[in-house]
Amino acid sequence: MSVAVRGLTRRFGPTAALRDIALETRPGEFVALLGPSGSGKTTLLRILAGLDFADSGTVEIEGQDMSAVPARARRLGFVFQNYALFRHMSVFENVAFGLRVRPRAARPGEAEIGRRVRALLERMQIGALERRMPEQISGGQRQRVALARALAIEPRLLLLDEPFGALDAEVRKGLRRWLRDLHTEMGLTSLFVTHDQEEALELADRVAVMEAGRLVQIDTPERLVEAPATAFVAGFLGHAARLPGRLAEGALHFGGVPLPPLPRAALRAAPAQDGPVLAFIRAHEWAVAPAPEGEANATLRSQRPAGGHAHVELDLAGHVIEAEAPLGLLRVGQPCRLVPQTARAFAA
Template sequence: MTSVLELTGLVKTYGDTRALDGLSVSLPENQYISLLGPSGSGKTTLLRVIAGFEKLESGAIRFAGSQINATPPHRRGIGFVFQNFALFPHLTVQENIAFGLANREADALTDAREISDRVRSIIDLVGLSGLETRAVTQISGGQKQRVALARTLVTEPKMVLLDEPLGALDANLRSRMRHELREIRERCGVTFLHVTGSETEALAMGDTVLVLDRGRIAQKDKSDAVYSRPISADVARFLNCYNLFSGRIEGDALITAVGTLPLAGLRQPAASPAYAIRHDRISVCALSEQAQPDEVRPDEVRIEGRFLAEEYTGSAIYSFFALDDGAVFEVETHLSHRSRQTLEPQSRYALVWKKEDALVYA
């Protein structure tokens, strides 16, 4: 697969903080790429470095086959969609979109008909027909998002950077815009690099998902691989869908504060031992229905916890338990797969999963 962007050894510091710490990655062309990471991991810094808004201490950026470290932002051929949209409030939808064509430093268009034709084409592409003469103060958040994207796409960039583009939208609109952004990208045939702090958004949108941790790429893979096989305990933690245990390994078991966990399943190399089990891989059983510890099936793992509370989302229930060491343990039950259980607050339950469903870092 052809790369559109190659980053090698990027270092960017702010005082004593290394926002980018020798980051290297190659991004394929014509894909939707999600960049996921916790707050402070360097996500926005990376976008701004690629766009040329921030200067590197060291490292190389190659875009479309050429090194662009010294190339000014407006000559890189890379579009940028800001989190707050950065629209001109005194201009109409059409005027906002046309602004870059008529006012850019290089190859500014002067032919009004050509500008009008290109703006009309991009308005149709992003679904803004009928709103051309509206002030941007008179349109919805989702429509503002499309205007910001259209203003970037009309200049025909080879790559588009999106900094938390759905963060300012309500939940229903975010869900709809996910689908629309992917469709628009496919019609344009350019690479989108979409920064988000939401694991759900990153997995839903990315053909490829990058996980950023402390200024470096911790994992790069397809979304289903990142979700099912996070490469480290830190990545599993960022995904917010795994319960994690630490401890020491003795033989074929991890000794933890809540008991002995037999080791099986997928193993990943790691500096410190850790054990992860996904929230939706766990069953909750009444103690009276569950075998005693010495009678547990050989392919299962069992611990106990005190039920605290649950959260109902319509399609699923998230149940929270306190383990004997005080840690909170989460179980996700999809109601299309199982009937809803009635759990008694403060009562103890067995939490059971298959050994092979766990991920072991050791």
Template sequence: MSEVEFIGATKRYDDGTLALDSLDLRIEEGEFLVLLGPSGCGKSTALRLLAGLEDITGGEVRIGGGKVNDLPPGARGIGMVFQSYALYPHMTVRENLSFGLRRSRSRDRVSEAEIASRVDEATDMLDLHNVLDKKPRELSGGQQQRVAIGRALVRRPKVLLMDEPLSNLDAKLRNRMRYELRRLHELHETTTLYVTHDQVEAMTLADRIAIIADGRLQQHAKPLDAYHRPANSFVASFLGTPAMNLIEGVAKNGVFTAGGLSFTLPEHLAEWKGPGIYGVRPEDVRIREGGEVPCVVGGIERLGSNAIYHLETSGHWIRVLQHRSDSGTEPPDRAEQGKLAVTLAVPSALIFRD
């Protein structure tokens, strides 16, 4: 069994900094879970607690049902892939792949035949045939990352940990490696904890995501559930490009008011009363003749067949994502006119109490 549990896991450093605050989180066996959040939020701290690279100051970490708080890193059955690749520069790819197996403890010793078999398997899986006798300095960034992944996988870990593994790659290579990582997971179904600040990686790779801010778990859900039903305004603002429009105001008698901005609430929110943060995704805002909210066009970002409109109304900025219509025409361009009207009362809108 290789399920992972954080039970009230806490990390406080000697200077008093609380890096992780009572994390309760379960990763099912064979699941690919992504820890997502901004820099310094505590996600890498959680990974390091699981790996045994940091001492836990409260709570428990469990692997396969067993508490591992006091186990050394090498006894936890974990494979790690780092942002920096951490390959041995004086070794060939073949030697890097096999090194961890050769230096296993006596009770975990692997035969030479088994080492060769596992290296061959990783070579086939990661398409490394042409680089086996090369040193890391002779490899591209993508090739180095594949070697680092292969080195972790040949050890047949119970749990695979990946800490920002794609952040040093260019955009084109990141896209390819996202696909490769997902394919590898479907082949091996190794329980995986993947840390990133990149929401695209989280949304495309994860079975479930756990979003962290200020050392606390904000939401644990399937990617699309978190996107469409965020638990709070932080999650709403963190997921999505462009980010969700958030307007702080007061709801009363079916109308939402925020300073000089006022509009009718959609039917499913009509009973809401009191202060709140109204949220609507840019792709759900509708530009319409006679729309309820008149806006001034601040600018338009052209993205090929799409466009992002930046609109101002009564001191609030609203982003609208317009797609090419089914007829193949370009998104409406009325910047010359300087004004547009939009409808914010849409079925997907939310109100947050925080």
């Protein structure tokens, strides 16, 4: 199942929710739409589903133009953040609903509906809940019911709009691993909306990063982290320190903080021309060590164990810097020497 979006624009009064979106997915791919609230993720998903309409541009699914195809005829599964289960129906009837409302010629018989629904409930690991009502099951179980209902119609494409947003952290982690396994097992093509970067980077084959209605970069999780295309992507992913500076004389000079210059050759990314920049440095890209007062440029604010190292926070002339250090090397309040090893710089 392939999806091709070309030149998609959607306005709500004077506000552009989507601006000239171009996106293509490959059959069997899991694509995450990632961005802050208001970036256009859900609007794009609703247009794909036929629940909203673009002002310009086209949507093609398997090469077919969807502009004249109503939502009910698109054979898409849609899973909402709030589950959208029918409260007066049992788990079984919620999952069976999409099959029962098909036109008579395409509607399976009762025995076939029962077989399909029970098979799906078993696959979702909630077979014992078929007679329960939605208010009698947990949030994680409701999400599995919503997913079973979306899959009952054997969709060509699965769309998920922040489906784990209402769940606690531990339930989220278990469900997203399970969803990724289910996606692979069933050979689905899936588009998944989230504002949680950890969720997107863990689940997706590719991540499409959106900002203010624009798609600013789509790439593998590894490439997004290592080679962000814009300052927004660099700042949005990876919890990087963001510092002003200037490229000049073959080096990055930091403004307003007591850091040594970084040679241009040490930078992972930088504009070709000299001038003011924003520099992004991730926690593992700092070297930090205790130092006497005369050589120190930072002070340790806090630390906590993180795997085989300590995750530390330092005060650098009023900037809070996250870095990594060997366990037991530093103590809170200690003067330190903080030196960047590399950075990604973008024109300011």
